[in-house]
Amino acid sequence: MFHMFSFFLCCWSLTGVFGAETNEIQSVSVTEGDSVTLYIDVTEIQKDKNMLWKYGAEKCNIAEINRKYEMFSTFDGPDGRFRDRLKLDNQTGSLTITNITREHAGVYQLEIAGARKKSFSVSVYARLPVPVISSNASQCSSSSSSSQQNCSLVCSVVNVGHVTLSWYKGNSLLSSISVSDLSISLSLPLEVEYQDKNTYSCVLNNSISSQTQHLDITQLCHTCADSFSLIELFSAAAAGSLLIMAGFGIFCFYRKHRKTEQQVQTHEDEITYAEPTLNKRNT
Numbered sequence: 001m002f003h004m005f006s007f008f009l010c011c012w013s014l015t016g017v018f019g020a021e022t023n024e025i026q027s028v029s030v031t032e033g034d035s036v037t038l039y040i041d042v043t044e045i046q047k048d049k050n051m052l053w054k055y056g057a058e059k060c061n062i063a064e065i066n067r068k069y070e071m072f073s074t075f076d077g078p079d080g081r082f083r084d085r086l087k088l089d090n091q092t093g094s095l096t097i098t099n100i101t102r103e104h105a106g107v108y109q110l111e112i113a114g115a116r117k118k119s120f121s122v123s124v125y126a127r128l129p130v131p132v133i134s135s136n137a138s139q140c141s142s143s144s145s146s147s148q149q150n151c152s153l154v155c156s157v158v159n160v161g162h163v164t165l166s167w168y169k170g171n172s173l174l175s176s177i178s179v180s181d182l183s184i185s186l187s188l189p190l191e192v193e194y195q196d197k198n199t200y201s202c203v204l205n206n207s208i209s210s211q212t213q214h215l216d217i218t219q220l221c222h223t224c225a226d227s228f229s230l231i232e233l234f235s236a237a238a239a240g241s242l243l244i245m246a247g248f249g250i251f252c253f254y255r256k257h258r259k260t261e262q263q264v265q266t267h268e269d270e271i272t273y274a275e276p277t278l279n280k281r282n283t
């Protein structure tokens with residue numbers, strides 16, 4: 001009973017009251033979960049006009065301003081999809097849809113008494129996830145055993161549609177992949193050298209927004225170096241200590257050798273260069 005009544009109320013029409021027929025359409029793009037205000041320029045209308053907001057092909061009334069009766073109302077829509085989501089500015093007549101979802105996409109029409117109609121075509125885009133960069137593990141194990149200098153990475157996203165996934169080196173585009181289907185997974189590979197100092201980023205975008213993930217080479221490309229075997233580690237340590245010992249030995253030998261050499265030399269110095277040194281000090 002109540003449902004029937006609200007449906008009747010929603011699609012109750014006042015067409016007769018609103019005269020002008022000219023219609024302009026403005027496109028509005030918004031990301032899921034955001035709010036959007038369908039804005040009308042107050043200078044082009046008189047503030048005391050009655051207004052009616054309608055939605056969809058059925059032209060259901062969703063908001064109404066009646067100045068004479070001081071009535072400022074919003075309605076829930078036929079299936080309640082606008083419940084608690086509409087805000088009507090009682091001064092300008094602007095309509096705000098909060099926490100928008102895809103089911104609120106469509107044409108919103110504003111009728112102003114004695115003025116032209118205005119329509120807004122609202123497109124709702126998915127909220128994009130932040131892409132994930134990971135090392136391509138299979139590639140990694142083979143590269144640690146060989147003398148390869150490169151780190152294999154892959155940037156990926158799941159459940160996306162109508163998006164582009166790209167790799168950037170600084171500001172220049174390296175590679176990208178676009179998809180027009182709904183709800184698929186995407187991945188894009190990248191090869192970098194371990195000691196590469198450039199900044200790389202992976203960007204996911206649709207036509208109105210983007211999400212960026214920056215590559216941290218030192219963190220992601222370390223996994224290969226970390227997977228050294230224990231034997232390699234021990235032999236490296238042994239080789240290291242051997243080197244230190246050898247170095248110390250050489251150092252001692254040189255010190256001893258140089259000392260005797262120096263003693264001989266200072267002796268020679270005293271004899272040969274005694275006079276010029278004295279002259280220098282006098283000047």
Ligand SMILES: *[C@@H]1O[C@H](CO)[C@@H](O)[C@H](O)[C@H]1NC(C)=O
Binds near residue numbers: 090091
């Ligand atoms: C318009 O709304 C404001 C609050 O949003 C309220 O204070 C004001 O009384 C309203 N004006 C009318 C005429 O209803």
Ligand SMILES: *[C@@H]1O[C@H](CO)[C@@H](O)[C@H](O)[C@H]1NC(C)=O
Binds near residue numbers: 033099101
């Ligand atoms: C926004 O709408 C979604 C779907 O209707 C709901 O799950 C969520 O709780 C809402 N968020 C807020 C902040 O109202």
Ligand SMILES: *[C@@H]1O[C@H](CO)[C@@H](O)[C@H](O)[C@H]1NC(C)=O
Binds near residue numbers: 187
């Ligand atoms: C990892 O690298 C291998 C060999 O190049 C490639 O075939 C595979 O597709 C890569 N994995 C991903 C997730 O890109």
Ligand SMILES: *[C@@H]1O[C@H](CO)[C@@H](O)[C@H](O)[C@H]1NC(C)=O
Binds near residue numbers: 148
């Ligand atoms: C290493 O990566 C660079 C690009 O960063 C590429 O030009 C080069 O061919 C790669 N080398 C190997 C052995 O894969």
Ligand SMILES: *[C@@H]1O[C@H](CO)[C@@H](O)[C@H](O)[C@H]1NC(C)=O
Binds near residue numbers: 163208
């Ligand atoms: C992503 O952005 C580029 C330009 O920055 C644009 O050409 C491309 O169409 C966008 N992708 C989608 C799916 O809209």
